Amino acid sequence: MTRPGAPLPSLFGRAIERVSSAPEADDGVFDAALAVLAERGTRAATMDDVAARSGVSRATLFRRFGGKDALFEAALARALRGFLEEIGTAFLTVTDPVERIETAFVACLRFRRRFIAGNSDPAHGATLVAMLSTGDPSPLELGRRFIAARIVAGQAEGVLPAADADIQADAIIRLTLSYLVLPSALYDLDDIEVARSVAREAIAPLITGIPG
Incomplete structure (x- = not known):
């Protein structure tokens, strides 16, 4: 057995x-x-x-x-180290805030596929949420802090409008998680260009204030 x-x-x-x-x-x-x-x-x-x-x-x-x-x-x-290195490299080499969000969103989707394998079973989604919520701080909290810090930096540089970075970061984390847990039936997020379009149209405006 x-x-x-x-x-x-x-x-x-x-x-x-x-x-x-x-x-x-x-x-x-x-x-x-x-x-x-x-x-x-x-x-x-x-x-x-x-x-x-x-x-x-x-x-x-x-x-x-x-x-x-x-x-x-x-x-x-x-796998986690590779994901963190990919995100870190993207934020060091990409300066445009919208392109950063696109790159990070695609990386999150790729990381999900490594151990969920495109499975849309709700049980797999629940496992993903539990996994990302594990630890003190959890990966979700670490991600929120990272995003908030980058928003604050962008505001200081004048490339992002003034706003509450913590609220924006929390919204981005929650929206991204929803795509990871409940993949849309309307479009194929395995298509990189489609995923980048979703990030540009739905996520980036949360911090840029500019429609995608």
């Missing part, structure tokens, strides 16, 4: 603590682990599944990680 794994929010919470030390190697193994996790969930997923997907033997996986929970934690930590 397959041993039930730790709930995804618990794995994600521990992965957050490991972000700075997430392994550099084993990209193929970690990609396989995330794919299996997205398809089967923590209860049904097994080391055999990851071994079959990655081409690395079950014995080798156990020797290197000790068990499936540790493997999934490491894979999530690696």
Whole structure:
């Protein structure tokens, strides 16, 4: 019988603590682990599944990680670090506030697909909310603080109008989360250009005050 794994929010919470030390190697193994996790969930997923997907033997996986929970934690930590690096790079290299929002929104959608795999089952959406709400501060709160800080900086630079940055950041986080949890049936957010259009038309005006 397959041993039930730790709930995804618990794995994600521990992965957050490991972000700075997430392994550099084993990209193929970690990609396989995330794919299996997205398809089967923590209860049904097994080391055999990851071994079959990655081409690395079950014995080798156990020797290197000790068990499936540790493997999934490491894979999530690696994915989270990559996401944070992508967002950080975007905000360093992109100066236009609207383009920054477009880039960050696309990155959020891509990150969601890594472990939800486009599954629209409400249970998967609930898992995502629980995962992003885990920790003190949680990823959602860290995201809100980051956005608020960038809004304040933009206001100081004169590229954004004066407003309550905390309220704006909270609204952006909540709106973005709704797209992650309840993908629209009206348009395909897997299409990057469509996703950027949604960010430009629906999210950016929250801070620019200018219709998309």
